[in-house]
Amino acid sequence: MSIPNLEVKELNIKSNSKEFCFLDANDQSQLTHYIYSLSDPFTDEICYIGKTKFPHKRFNQHWDLNSHSNLYFYKWIYDLQDILNQKPIMHVFLSVYGLDSFEKVFDIERKTILLFWSKGHPLLNKVNLIKERRNRILSSTFYGRVLDDIKNREAE
Numbered sequence: 001m002s003i004p005n006l007e008v009k010e011l012n013i014k015s016n017s018k019e020f021c022f023l024d025a026n027d028q029s030q031l032t033h034y035i036y037s038l039s040d041p042f043t044d045e046i047c048y049i050g051k052t053k054f055p056h057k058r059f060n061q062h063w064d065l066n067s068h069s070n071l072y073f074y075k076w077i078y079d080l081q082d083i084l085n086q087k088p089i090m091h092v093f094l095s096v097y098g099l100d101s102f103e104k105v106f107d108i109e110r111k112t113i114l115l116f117w118s119k120g121h122p123l124l125n126k127v128n129l130i131k132e133r134r135n136r137i138l139s140s141t142f143y144g145r146v147l148d149d150i151k152n153r154e155a156e
Contacts, residue, residue, distance in 0.1 A: 032097040033105040035112050038062065038088040040076075040142035046121040047076060047142060049089065051109040059090045072137055073124040079146040083153055 034055050038048040050059035063081055080086045094112070096105050112127050117133075122140035138145050 032095050033102065034092045035094040035096070035105070035109055036090055036092045037116070038090055041080070041086050041089055042084075042145065043140075043142040044089075045140055045142045046116060047124050048073065049109065049113045049116055049123060049125060051105050055090065055092050063087070070124060070126050072134075072143070075150060076124060076143070079149045083086045110133050 033051060033053055035049065035051055036055060036058075037046045038050070039046050041145045050058065062077060078090075080088060094108070096108060096118065098104075115124060118124055120136075122143065
């Protein structure tokens with residue numbers, strides 16, 4: 001899977017705190033928050049950008065099909081989990097630590113979503129589900145597979 005190089009300057013993030021830093025995602029500081037992506041294991045397309053303090057816990061939370069209000073994300077997880085017995089690939093690619101990391105991580109996640117969307121990724125984040133943007137999702141390789149798999153299962 002190829003994750004594009006993420007330049008901090010591309011996110012245009014500013015902080016007043018000297019304690020606010022970017023490190024690689026191996027830092028386990030108590031003040032650390034992570035930005036991650038979920039990719040389709042068959043097409044390598046990046047389908048979701050998220051934030052968390054606990055990557056392993058958050059990765060497992062994505063499998064609770066009852067917790068999804070986003071129909072596109074739900075169908076993708078249902079296809080992977082119930083039909084194909086697979087899981088997306090989680091890639092933690094940015095960690096943010098410091099005294100103001102909690103407040104800043106929301107802005108960083110939003111800017112990261114917009115950056116990845118602008119680079120052509122068919123993200124399933126709710127922020128991208130406005131009508132004009134759905135076409136990218138519906139025409140993506142992974143989502144075509146999802147719809148075919150669900151249709152085939154229903155025909156059985």
